[in-house]
Amino acid sequence: MVLREPRQRLELLDVRAPVPRGNEMLIKVSACAVCRTDLHVVDGELSDPKLPLIIGHQIVGVDAGSGKRVGVPWLGWTCGECAYCTSGRENLCDRARFTGYTIDGGYAEYTVADRRFCFAIPEMYSDEEAAPLLCAGLIGFRAYRMIGDARRVGFYGFGSAAQILAQLAKSEGREVFAFTRPGDVESQKFARDMGAVWAGDAAAQQPLDVAIIFAPAGELVPAALKNVAKGGSVICAGIHMTDIPAFAYELLWGERSVRSVANLTRRDGEDFFERIGKVRIRTKRTLFPLANANEALRDLRSGAITGTAILTIP
């Protein structure tokens, strides 16, 4: 499925299988989960895509060379030389390349990926189960690591990432509070099913130690700050967000902080897959054949997907 220009439908095209070079391997894709970032790329909200482009960065497939199953994440390549790369912060590398954005991704039968940036996936997860772990799980986990020992954790937007992290949080004895679009009772029920102790509208007041914002809506930042205790943080986990409205300094006062989470490091991935090899993560999934990728994106945009949309490639 090829994006020729932002704000256009993906086109189903026959393209030549890519040829691996250097450290790359050829991967036969079996499943690719749909991420909100895919929508931001298609909608032109991220400014620098390769074009034409095959989007998708939560890829599970088989290395055509070794026959081994591999997972391909958003971080596709880093320079290894800059100040960020050499200080354990390759997620911030200025020259980093990203799967399904600046390099072709997984809405396809075949893709290539640099083997140094791919992950082995615990065997207990099927291909379809594993796909959402590669971004929703992994970048969500990077955000989750920033909550420290907080006990009362607010998730704003309860979709693909929150469903995974709610289970991790619960396994560690934390309490998850799920904030959704006003009146979205289906997502609220889903959040409770996935372990949230409370679920309600985004403007609701609930005392929290920390909040993670998954939804791309800037107005959630002051809403979350209102709920966070002194010394707590509001962590913005998405790659794109609408403008944050002005808010009173009083909301930030008391050593509260607002920060973003960018991309992932390979270390995040190794730690995440080790963790979820011990805690069995379950995900709610809606499957679409690859050719119906536009419908999957449409349903994610409208809020019709509960959990994660997955493209399957037989």
Ligand SMILES: [Zn+2]
């Ligand atoms: Zn670098």
Ligand SMILES: [Zn+2]
């Ligand atoms: Zn993603």
